[in-house]
Amino acid sequence: MARWKDYTRKQTPSEADEVMLLDTDGKANKRTTLKELARTIGNTGGFPDVDDTLTKPGMAADAKTVGDQIKQIAQQMEDLQYVPIEILSFSNNVGIAELGSVINEITLNWELNKTPETVILNGQIMSSRNSVQSVILKDAALKENKTFTLLAVDDRDNSAQKNTGITFYNGIYYGVAGIPTELDSAFIRSLSRSLQANRTKIFTIDSGADQYVWYALPTRYGAPVFNVGGFDGGFAKVSALRFMNLSGYTEEYIVYRSDNSSIGKKTVKVT
Known part of the structure; x- marks a missing residue:
């Protein structure tokens, strides 16, 4: 038998090649193939x-x-760690406007809880996707109630929506004054104004000598009920007229006046 080093080497053995090994159980040298050897080693965890x-x-x-x-x-x-997108705030700089006025410039502001994937304002995709943003609308020529809708979408297609609006009201006029030479639109406009949708109001006056308390409102708001200093009544209807506000809008108004002048400092509740 040749010595071990006398045998030549095979560089690329195949599965069918044979090797000699010692059968420890049979105490004899035996032949086996490389394929059988590899399978046996694999099954034993080698x-x-x-x-x-x-x-x-x-x-x-x-x-x-x-x-x-x-x-x-x-x-x-x-x-x-995911947090759904949320609109923390959405507002405009106008809110309430006087009937007859024209709003040409509107500023919209919003804040989100994180950077959005898409922001849509009234159906229009915004180019900027910052979490805090302010947009100025110019030449709006707005004359009637308007609602703005903001839709924000995040990277998982979850969305949040919020509205802000501009509402047009006519005014309620109130305050103290003497009896005018002519009870007209100019006199009513000289009183304090509150743009609102109903007749309800609480205000404090200080009526001095020969000064009455006045309250003028659109007829469509209905007849008011007065309480002065905790006592009901004390007012009477003194006029009905076509009132024109500072914006040129005209409608029917009712004017009320306190029964007495010089009533001092009082809180007036109107319902």
């Missing part, structure tokens, strides 16, 4: 095996499986 489920103790994990599980854990962490 070579690394692939464990797709990561449940086989002592086996090497498949790199792809590990990578997929890392991605899954990362996604779960991201889900835990």
Whole structure:
């Protein structure tokens, strides 16, 4: 038999190649193929095996499986940290305007809880996607009630919506004054004004010598009930007229006046 070093080397063995090994049970040299040898070593755990489920103790994990599980854990962490988009505030700089007036410039302001993926204002996609933003609308020529709608969408397609509006009202006029030479629109406009949608009002006056308390409102608001200093009544209707406000809008008004002058400092409640 030749010496071990006398044998030549095969650089690319095949599965059918044979090797000699010692059968320890039979105490004899025996032949086997490389394929049979590799299968035996694999079954006894001698070579690394692939464990797709990561449940086989002592086996090497498949790199792809590990990578997929890392991605899954990362996604779960991201889900835990995810906060849906929210509109914290949405407002405009006008709010209430006088009937007959024209609003040409409007500033809209909004704040979101995070940077949005898309922002849509009244159906128009905004170019800027900042979480805090201010937009100025010029040449609006607004003469009637208007609602602005803001829609914000985040990177998961969740959305939030909020409205802000401009409403046109005529005024309620109130205050103290003597009896005028002519009870007309100019006199009513000289009183304090409150743009509002109904007749309800609470105000404090200080009526001096020969001064009465006046209250003028659109006829469509209905007949008011007065309480002065805790006592009901004390007012009477003195006129009805076509009133023109400072914006040129005209409608029917009713004018009330306190029964007495010089009533001092009082709180007037109108319902």
